[in-house]
Amino acid sequence: MWSELTKAIANFNIPADWIGIRAVKETSSSRYVRDGLPKANGKSSTVGAMLEVLVNGCLGYAATNSLELSALQAASQTAYKQALAASEWFIYPFRQTERPKVVGEYNSPFLEPLDALSPGEINDLLVRICQNLKVNEKIVQTTASIGTTERETWFVSSNGSQVYQKTVSLGTHYGAIAQDGAIVQQRTNNGAHANYYQGGWELLKQDELWHRVQQVGAQAVELLTADECPTTRTNLVLAPDQMMLQIHESVGHPLEIDRILGDERNYAGGSFVNKSDFGKLVYGSEKLNITFDPTVPGEFASYGFDDTGAVATREYVIKEGVLQRGLGSLESQARAGVPGVACARASSWNRPAIDRMANLNLEPGNATFDEIIADIEHGVYMESNRSWSIDDRRFKFQFGCEYAKLIENGKLTKTLRNPNYRATTPEFWHSLTKVGNASNWQMYGTPYCGKGEPNQAIWVGHGSPVCLFANVEVFGGGT
Numbered sequence: 001m002w003s004e005l006t007k008a009i010a011n012f013n014i015p016a017d018w019i020g021i022r023a024v025k026e027t028s029s030s031r032y033v034r035d036g037l038p039k040a041n042g043k044s045s046t047v048g049a050m051l052e053v054l055v056n057g058c059l060g061y062a063a064t065n066s067l068e069l070s071a072l073q074a075a076s077q078t079a080y081k082q083a084l085a086a087s088e089w090f091i092y093p094f095r096q097t098e099r100p101k102v103v104g105e106y107n108s109p110f111l112e113p114l115d116a117l118s119p120g121e122i123n124d125l126l127v128r129i130c131q132n133l134k135v136n137e138k139i140v141q142t143t144a145s146i147g148t149t150e151r152e153t154w155f156v157s158s159n160g161s162q163v164y165q166k167t168v169s170l171g172t173h174y175g176a177i178a179q180d181g182a183i184v185q186q187r188t189n190n191g192a193h194a195n196y197y198q199g200g201w202e203l204l205k206q207d208e209l210w211h212r213v214q215q216v217g218a219q220a221v222e223l224l225t226a227d228e229c230p231t232t233r234t235n236l237v238l239a240p241d242q243m244m245l246q247i248h249e250s251v252g253h254p255l256e257i258d259r260i261l262g263d264e265r266n267y268a269g270g271s272f273v274n275k276s277d278f279g280k281l282v283y284g285s286e287k288l289n290i291t292f293d294p295t296v297p298g299e300f301a302s303y304g305f306d307d308t309g310a311v312a313t314r315e316y317v318i319k320e321g322v323l324q325r326g327l328g329s330l331e332s333q334a335r336a337g338v339p340g341v342a343c344a345r346a347s348s349w350n351r352p353a354i355d356r357m358a359n360l361n362l363e364p365g366n367a368t369f370d371e372i373i374a375d376i377e378h379g380v381y382m383e384s385n386r387s388w389s390i391d392d393r394r395f396k397f398q399f400g401c402e403y404a405k406l407i408e409n410g411k412l413t414k415t416l417r418n419p420n421y422r423a424t425t426p427e428f429w430h431s432l433t434k435v436g437n438a439s440n441w442q443m444y445g446t447p448y449c450g451k452g453e454p455n456q457a458i459w460v461g462h463g464s465p466v467c468l469f470a471n472v473e474v475f476g477g478g479t
Helices: 002-011 069-086 119-133 206-224 240-255 257-261 330-336 369-374 425-430
Strands: 018-034 037-055 058-064 103-107 139-157 162-180 183-188 195-198 232-238 290-292 315-319 360-362 378-390 396-408 411-417 420-424 432-435 442-451 456-464 467-475
Touching: 002 018, 002 069, 002 139, 002 162, 018 119, 037 069, 037 119, 058 069, 119 139, 119 162, 119 206, 139 206, 162 206, 183 206, 183 378, 183 396, 195 456, 206 396, 206 411, 232 240, 240 257, 240 315, 240 360, 240 378, 240 396, 240 425, 240 442, 240 456, 257 330, 378 420, 396 425, 420 425, 425 432
Parallel strands: 103 162, 195 442, 232 378, 360 456
Antiparallel strands: 018 037, 018 139, 037 058, 139 162, 162 183, 162 195, 232 467, 290 315, 290 360, 378 396, 396 411, 396 420, 420 467, 432 467, 442 456
16 A cells, blocks of 8 residues: 555645645444344445645645545645635645654554454344343333444655554444333443444453343333432532543533634534633643543554644643643644644544544542542432533533432432533532542543534543542432
């Protein structure tokens, strides 16, 4: 692949200041079973390339689904004409420094390749999961799915960049719906499609899998007779699978620099964060430490280089509560004049790279789970996201969870159903009073973070320990 792409750039007859090609090959599979019956079995492959050129300070783009020289040449001409036409009205003049030369390779870890199981074996596994979820007759629906992806990316440029990256990933999802008369409750494995990681079939650890499947089914039934979550202000303890959503919506999106600059306002809104806030804004309590870290082995959005070739490094975006840097590519960093990270990412070969969060993790503190709840006279512990709503500035939000427990005198007591909580982003993060340690730190990932026009659904990963927030408004169907 290297020789073909390098040859293509050498043969482009365009007076561009810089040229880049990002070629992508991807094969994905998806299997879905409902109530023990296979409903979907699919496999897809895609291949293509994105051409990017720099002309008179402006970047132009064009994609092609052929890697033949003639197709790449035609795409380069389109990208050149686009950049040339747009250069009369650019809002910021880019330079080659936003596309430095880089050479390297990244391979995600895996032990068992994705072809180790046949489609029939995968379906049998999903059927068995559904059967084990149905713990009694009150379970009225069961679902289970598995998705796999193998992706290879080659990035070359006219100034000598050569980057190869290969990711192998697997994701699972399963859940059950229980019903008793008018009461209907759902329980899933950590929320909607949260268990996606880089790796192979070794990610399905059989002993843990079957215990968890039985637990999910039993908790769905348990919720039918649980008390409604009370409406009150109290201590809120969030499990790592709900912290995933909390970090994503109230830290990740508002810190995207292109959003702060206004690029997303006609589609997904802006941010309450301003350019002048970096290095100054106290985002939360001193317990809050969040890193952008695509170097974590096995986390879903790990990589060695972003899609423009910037080297991925671990960076604090919030340290001891103070905002340090934004989630912005080399382009956005130049435009905004604020520090960013290697986060120019594209969902496929037919999309240009834009600012995207990747692995965004809340660093562990020093408290065990028992220590977190030991001093709580009254509170609520919540797991697994069920619903979310946040305004277009990422300021006010309310989130719902699947499963909760009442905390009384330092102990988990009654199960609660329909738990929800709401706050503003600054108020919420300033109320962070205890952070769990490495023993309760867990990471999750999802392939469904949407952004951009045309839309790009991209992979993200989030890790967090259990966290305690003080004086939070929780509510449900109770009084």
